[in-house]
Amino acid sequence: MRNTLYLFVSLFLLSFYACKENAYPQVLLLADNLTNSNPDSAVSLLCSIKDDMSAQSEETQMYYRLLCVKADDKAYIPLTSENRILPVLHYYIKKDDTRHLPEAYFYAGRTYRDLGDAPQALDYFDKALDVLGDDSCCELRSLIHSQMGRIFSEQGLWNEARKVYSQAYRWSVLEKDSISMIYDLRDLASTYCDVEGVDSSLLYYQEAYDLASALNNPRIMSMVQSQIGKVYVQMGKYDLVKKILQPSLKTTVDRIKSGVYSITADWYYKMGNRDSASYYYNKLLGFGTLYALTDAHWRLAELALEEGKIQVAKGHLEQYMEELDSVRKFIDSETIREINSLYNYSLRESENSCLKAENKQEQIYLFYSMTGGVVMSLCFFTYFQYSRRKHAQFNLQLLRLKRIEEEQYKKSALFIEENKRKQEELTQLLRDGAYPAQQKEQIEQQKRSLYYAGKQAEFGLQEREKARRMLLDSDICKYFKEICNEEKDTHLPPEKWNLLEQTVNTAYKDFTEKLFRICKLSRHELHICLLIKIDILPKDMARLTDRSRESITSVRRRLYEKFFGTKGTPQQWDEFIDSL
Structure with missing residues (x-):
């Protein structure tokens, strides 16, 4: 009945197609609007006019095909073939259609995400952002960043996911799209999945719930409440679980009910209420x-x-064994899909390499027929590409250095003092002002987060001091110190250096691996770093490595510049090594 109604509407609207050039039929514009408000209806409408599209222009047919992909995706119908979107995408690339090209790139990314090809999906999402250009299309920008965040989350890259989810939320705010804002906040909360981040997670979930309550949307409220209940179970706050989940038990959406009932059943089981647990576990068998x-x-x-x-x-x-077998098959299929994804990505890279090789051969032919000016241009281009690659590698090196410095700072006495100062400021803030209950609770949560972070830093500082004592008291460290006290020169066998490296890595986890992740080191440079770590003086380093003292000073200065990209002193390098 509903399909018949839409067929009638479509035929009615088709009789009023705009006559001016490049205008789309009104029925397609109607379908485009329905994809957001009622995607199932959009799918039905588009199916009903499929036969009529064959008589339309190529431009109209491509727009229709794009809408079909869009409607299916909005209606949660998996996009199982890239052959639906790629011809559309190539058409808009060829036409340089700035209106539809960003959306075509986006749905190419959605298609490859459904196919399990994460690298290709991210590539298309990046291209969609590139062709958008200015700050327009807030809704599409939010969708793109949200999809990128989910790919990063699936890979466990929580920091990267957090960054793009924050961008998605920013664009949703600019679009004033409250529903998208709720989902963005939920996604942000999910990135704080570790124990240390539960306070931040609850803050985002609470903000999402407040927004859903303001919209009076029970379905979304239930979804957020179930996530909050899951965090409370993780924290062991069982007294709060029932209170937060009680309203969610009224939901009628199966995919939400499954999570709510599962958490509720687990809660009753852990509380020792076997009858209630059995009730909810049995309910789960239905949906x-x-x-x-x-x-x-x-x-x-x-x-x-x-x-x-x-x-x-x-x-x-x-039944458990049957379901477990299904889970294993699902995991196996996911693994196979990921392997295929990596294989396909490698295959595409190989094809690209072949194309580049062919292009390079053509360039060689052109080279012999070009003038000296073209040769100079080619040399300049090569140098530019090389510099660009080196610059990108150096930026990545600095980023890794920054992360290590941030990690070390969070375990330092300076961080502990700054943390205490912030706690005192919040305490004074609560003491001096009268705040609403919700704002006061947020300040209290900030205080608790600072307190836990401070305790973690104190523990890290104690562990670091313990590691230092263990290293300096080790037999191999004492061996090197005794060698330094001897008058005669000595040649240290490789076994001693290897033992020193193992001991340092045991005391300071992955010490050498951290260095090599940032920049490659020669064996001589590594030996100097190890000697700095066990407090060997530069004059003794020269004897132990059979180098001059000036050479040791030069190596330490060069290492600082090699890692940080700026001139520094040997003492600055020693301080960096001591901080790792």
């Missing part, structure tokens, strides 16, 4: 996800065994 069903059958089998119901337990265990 739970694959993982929820597996867990439910296992728990129900345990509960049946506790009651002596052997046959019931056996039935659930058999």
Whole structure:
């Protein structure tokens, strides 16, 4: 009945097609609007006018094909073939259509994400952002950053995911799209998945819930509440779980109910309320996800065994094994899909390399026929590419250095003092002002986060001092110190250097690996770094490495410039090594 209605509407609108050149039929514009508000209706409408599109211009047909992909994606219909979007994308690239090209790139990325090809999906998302240019199309920018964040999250790259989710939220705010803002806040909260980040996670979830409450949207409120309940279970705050999950139990959306009922059942089980746990586990059997069903059958089998119901337990265990087998097949298929993704990506890179080789051959032919000015231009271009690559590598090196320095700072006495100062400021803020309950709770949560971070830093500082004492008290360290006290020169065998390296890495986890991740070192440079770590003086370094004292000073100065890209003193290099 509904399809018939849309067919009638489409035929009616088709009779009023705009007559001016390059105007799209009104029915397609209507379908485009429906993709956001009612995607299922958009899919039905587009299907109903499929036969009519053959008589339209190529431009109109390409717009129709783009809308079909868009409507399917919005209606949660998996995009299982790149052949649907790539011809559309190539058409808009050829036409340099700035209106539709960003969206075509985006849905090419969505297609490859559904196909499990993360590298190709990210490439298309980046291209979509490139062709957008200015600060327009806030909605599309938000979608692109959100999809990139999910890819990073799936890979466990939480810092990268957090950055792009923040961008998605920023564009949603500019678009004034409250629904997208809620999902962006939820995604941001999910990036703080470790124990240290639960306070930040709860802040984002609470903000998302407040926004959903303001919209009076029960479905989204239930979704956010279930996520908050999951965090409370993780924190062991079982007294808060029931309170937060109670309203969510009324939801009718299966994909939300599965999470809510699963968390509720686990909570009752851990609280020792076996009857209620059994009730919710049994409910899950009707609509739970694959993982929820597996867990439910296992728990129900345990509960049946506790009651002596052997046959019931056996039935659930058999179902558990079937569900577990399905999970393994799913994981295997995901693994295979990832392997295929990497293979396909390598294949495309290989094809690109072949194309580049062919182009280079053509350039060689052209080279012999060109003038000296063209030769100079080619040399300049080569130098520019080389400089650009070196600059990119150096920026990556500085980024790694910055991360190491940030990690070390968070374990330093300076960080602890700064942390205490911030806690005192927040305490004074609470003491001096009268704030609403919600704002006061946020300040209290900030204080708790600072307190836990401070404790973590104090623990790290203690561990560092313990590691230093262990290193200096080690046999190999004492061996090197004794050699330094001897008058005669000596040649140290490789075994001693290897043992020193192992001991330093044991005391300071991955010390040498951190250095090599930033920049490659020669064996001589590494030996100097190891000697700095065990407090050997420069004059003794010269004896132990069979070099002059001036050479040791020069190497330390050169290493600082090699790592940091700027001139420095040997003492600055020693301080950096001591901080690792």
